[in-house]
Amino acid sequence: MLRWPPAAVLLLAACSPAGDAPADPPSAVAAPTTSSEGLPPGLAVLTPDDYAADPLSGELACAFTADGGTLLAMRGNVADRTGRAEGLVKVGARRLLGQADEPGGYDGLPDGTGFSADGLTIAVELVSNTPLAGGESPPYPARLIARWATGTERTYEGTWTCGP
Template sequence: MTERRLRAGATVWALAAATLALTACSDQKTQDQAASAPPVAVGSETRTPATPAPTPATGQTGGSTVGGDGSEIQLSALTPADMQANATQGELACGFAADGATLLTAQGFVASKDAAQGLVKVTGYVERVAAPGGFDGMLKGATFTGAGKTVVIAVTGPATGGGESPPSPATLTYQRADGASRVIPGTWTCGP
């Protein structure tokens, strides 16, 4: 009986030693990984930097993406086919353009509390956004929201040119749910 106890004790000790060795190896790997990519404090949590994203596709306008998981925010021009396939409702429209490309379009009703409906094309997909206040709520810029995104249009100066719907200098700030954002300068035009 004593011999059995000795064998059982030796087995327990061998398992404990193996577990301890595996734990030490696991801790070493974690320490090595931490040394290669120092964590960054963001608010109340710590994040390890992601692998750098490839450079954006040609035709991208504005600044680069800041923050988030490291992937680029890629906005594309809305085509007439995109707008026809994803019709929005409203009496009058506003649009944000950069380098001749329409990056956001929205329609709303005058003197309405209903949200203005808009479209933006992200990574090749047309996505819907909405802003409170109808058409009137968009005249001086607007904050559009949609699934996992906020798009802020900020008018940065007086309208240039004449006519019924002159463009105003503005910025489009696209904010993703993971904290990434990208600011693009352009123009904001509202009217018939």
């Protein structure tokens, strides 16, 4: 692999002609179909700032957690037969708000769910019906499958936790 010294990179950048028109901003669907490792683009961990910028409504919540952070957060109302739970994910630095694929509010979330937002569909599947811990809101082993409109797909192993 050819490595350029930092000064050469700066020199090339300084000598390159500036474009007259700004580049088109990226969109969720136009996100890279593969990373530099050849993998589909990954979901990023949600932060408190993400929740503050795009708050979800609903009485109770579920979250998919992997690698020490929440990748999908969903909220919905109990006994809401026609409403769809709201969800939040992040691809790179871009937050995507969406809804559960099926109506049922919160009641449709604890056993796994489907979610769609701006060219991205997510399926959360429980791997086991045995919780990993006790308590009112125990985590369950789960799998999250993210599919982009481009046809790329990425699977995450983690936990699905629902409750207050």
